[in-house]
Amino acid sequence: MQMEPSRSSHTLTTSYTVQQVMEHLFHADQHTIRERQSTGTTVDGLETGVADTIVTGIATAFSASQRVIQQAAAQGANVLVVHEGIFYSHHDQRERLHDDPVYQAKCTLIEQIGMHIIRLHDAIHLERPDGIMEGLLGQLGWRQQVVEEMAVWSIVELEQPLQLQQLAQWLKQQLAASYMRLSGESEQICQRIAVLVGYRGGATHGLPLLGRDDVDVLIAGEGPEWELPEYVRDAIEQGRSKGLIMLGHAESEQPGMQWLATRLAAQYEGLPVTYIPNEPVFRVI
Template sequence: MSITVQDVINRLTGSTEPHASTVDRVVAGSEAAVVHGIAVTFAASHSVIQRTLQAGANLLITHEGVFYSHHEAEYEGMTESPVYQDKLRLIQSGKLTIYRFHDAPHRYVPDMITQGLVRALGYEDDVVKFLPTAAIVTLPEAMNVQDIAENVKKKLGIPYLRYTGNESSVCSRIGIAVGYRGGGSHAIPLCLNEQLDLLITGEGP
């Protein structure tokens, strides 16, 4: 039995409530295309698209936007840009369908992206609770900020990160908030209400 792109979308979004305003959609290709292979990425960069085609996949599921903005809206000069044109040609040459899967993962309970980060950091057994926009973790043994930072770098395979505060502060109760949930209007109440020693975020001012 053939599986179409729409079948995959239905499976991914079937347990979430539909939302009137969303960036989730087929950005390139067709919902009716028969799926031969699937690649999954956080960001559909040029190199990721190349590797998807080399692997023989014809459906790429991406969390972030394909064409350089969150809402994928056209802006002046975008479609004339040689960077845009090269990327579009690559997508079309491989008859690739790209599905943007951004909002629905955040509507899962628990949030799929938060849950994935918790798992990657090795904190699954230490979760006290999942909130709609964060996970609260209590470490079995308190650690200082510097050691936690080194552990995060090692687990995620990243060369550096930024932190503010005292690197020798001892922490046991940690909040994990992915992406732009590091903004003050979310982060400050979270720290206060949950009495956190440390907040780990993806980005934010």
């Protein structure tokens, strides 16, 4: 996904610490996040670095890949805000990687660069509306087409219905994605669309939505391939028009981190704020 970075153009007149930036990022539900931090039930927090360091620049990204870390440093940022874990799992389990050479090299890079990495996952999802969902809906131009909204899903009604294949192609273009995965009949008419981001494309959230008569297609980031796709397959065999489009986890959540960069640039006038897109993690051959 190639998008232009968001930057603030004013002169910096105030110094901010990493701790102050974190307090701003976790503002959505301060009590809940602090309670989760005290009990170890949130993944949010400072992954690397020191909280009282002065911020010289901020970069946001979906994940802290080695390339993203290097690019953030090259652009003058010493704070990187990411949505997913930096060491290959949702919950921090870096102790099991102690002797792993890839882990060791990444740690060395982070230390040499002096990058302060903040994990922002739970707090941005706790915003109402969900901050990651807001980014995706905004990128697709669907904010005004939302007809129903709950904590983890939104339902959009298109002004002009599209066939399933057309919708998938349009999404691919809008998100600058390498590919889309879809299940259903290509010519199925889609007007009411349920949207889920990230790893919510499984049975728990998806089946109640696909089971609704007024939902034509479900769009999600990713989920188990033997849950919703199998439901859609059986629905079609029964003559029910249902469709499923999987965007990819990063492709569904990156717009939210770009949207976050725009918000931070407005919050910290004069402080350079940049969004760095992650390259696609898979290629289709």
